[in-house]
Amino acid sequence: MLAAGRIVLAFAGSVMIFTRWTRRKTAKTDRSVGAPGTAMGTEESAQEDEVREQARRQILELGEVLGHCSIQPAGDAAAPLQRALDAYEAAGKVLDRAHDITDLAGALVLVHQGRDAFGAATAAAKGKEPPATVALCFFNPLHGLSARRIAWRPLGQWRAIQVRSCNECAKRVKQRRQPDALYCHEHGHEVPYYEADPKHSVWAATGYGQFSDDLVERVLAGHARHLDTDS
Numbered sequence: 100m101l102a103a104g105r106i107v108l109a110f111a112g113s114v115m116i117f118t119r120w121t122r123r124k125t126a127k128t129d130r131s132v133g134a135p136g137t138a139m140g141t142e143e144s145a146q147e148d149e150v151r152e153q154a155r156r157q158i159l160e161l162g163e164v165l166g167h168c169s170i171q172p173a174g175d176a177a178a179p180l181q182r183a184l185d186a187y188e189a190a191g192k193v194l195d196r197a198h199d200i201t202d203l204a205g206a207l208v209l210v211h212q213g214r215d216a217f218g219a220a221t222a223a224a225k226g227k228e229p230p231a232t233v234a235l236c237f238f239n240p241l242h243g244l245s246a247r248r249i250a251w252r253p254l255g256q257w258r259a260i261q262v263r264s265c266n267e268c269a270k271r272v273k274q275r276r277q278p279d280a281l282y283c284h285e286h287g288h289e290v291p292y293y294e295a296d297p298k299h300s301v302w303a304a305t306g307y308g309q310f311s312d313d314l315v316e317r318v319l320a321g322h323a324r325h326l327d328t329d330s
Contacts, residue, residue, distance in 0.1 A: 143200075146200070147199065147200050147203065150200060150203045150204070150207075151194070151197065151203050153207070154190070154194050154197075154203050154206040154207050154210070155194060157190075157207060157210045158187065158190050158191055158194060158206065158210055161183075161186075161190070161210050161213050161214065161217075162191075164217065165183060165184060165187055165213075165217065168180070168217070170220055170221060170224045171224065174223070174224075175223035175224075176220045176221075176223040176224040179216045179217070179219035179223060179229070180216070180217070180220035182212075182213075182216040182315065183213045183214075183216035183217040183220060184213075185315050185316075185319060186209050186210070186212045186213030186216060186315050187209075187210075187213050188319065189314075189315045189318040189319050190206045190207075190210045190213065191206075192318060192319070193205050193206040193209060193318060199283060200241075200281065200282075200283075201281060201282075201283045201292045201295075201300070201302050202302075204239070204240045204241055204281055204302070204307070205240075205301070205302050205307065205318075207235070207240060207241070208235055208240050208307045208308055208314070209314070209315065209318065211234075211235055211240075212308065212314070212315060215230075215232040218230050218232075219232075233245060233263070234263045234307075234309055235307065236263070236264055236265040236268060237251075237262035237263055237264055237268075237293075237306055237307065237309050238262075238264055238265075238268040238278040238279060238280045238281065238291075238293075239265075239268070239278075239279055239280055239281040240307050241281060242267065242268065242279070243265065244265070245264050245265055246264070246265055246266045246269065247263070247264060247266070247269050248261055248262070248263050248264075249261070249262060249263075249264050249269050249272055249273075251264070251272050251278075253293070253294075254294070262306065262309055263309060264278070267279060268280075280292065280293070283295050283300070293306060301314070301317050301318060304317075305317065
């Protein structure tokens with residue numbers, strides 16, 4: 100119970116930081132990247148440092164919980180416990196090699212998946228059903244937990260897809276406005292991370308894990324070029 104309480108407190112703190120960070124961002128379809136030394140570049144660097152520190156703390160917290168875990172790695176608890184360990188390793192790998200805010204958000208998503216897996220392992224060890232899991236906001240994981248599943252049609256596509264979103268982004272989509280997306284640098288401009296080339300971004304390829312359930316495995320295998328040990 101103590102370990103679980105520490106996880107809840109750490110997550111509550113992260114939501115506060117995420118809220119402060121996202122309030123500074125505005126949703127636009129195309130923006131010039133602030134050059135180093137400019138006011139925009141300095142602000143973005145400060146924001147990135149803040150999220151990086153939060154990711155570091157959350158990974159350490161998850162590692163502490165796993166390190167003091169008394170669950171026997173056998174039976175129904177074995178698979179989710181191993182997944183929690185893998186997610187912890189993947190999060191650390193991403194943080195060590197993070198290039199920008201999208202990578203740092205990815206580290207936090209992986210920590211979140213690790214927590215979910217640990218919760219499932221704990222429940223299995225007690226012979227209980229695993230607790231329900233809720234993904235972070237698809238459009239920007241820094242918004243925190245998603246509130247609902249919505250139908251969203253990516254720009255230039257005719258078919259809508261189902262994603263889990265926070266309330267604010269869901270409201271924007273319903274009003275036919277651009278969601279408050281997490282941006283990445285692409286060809287000298289900032290674009291929503293999901294518009295990046297999926298061959299170069301594991302986050303775009305998986306929607307931070309909402310399009311597939313193998314995000315942890317992809318990261319550990321180095322499928323994202325900038326996370327590949329040979330790059």
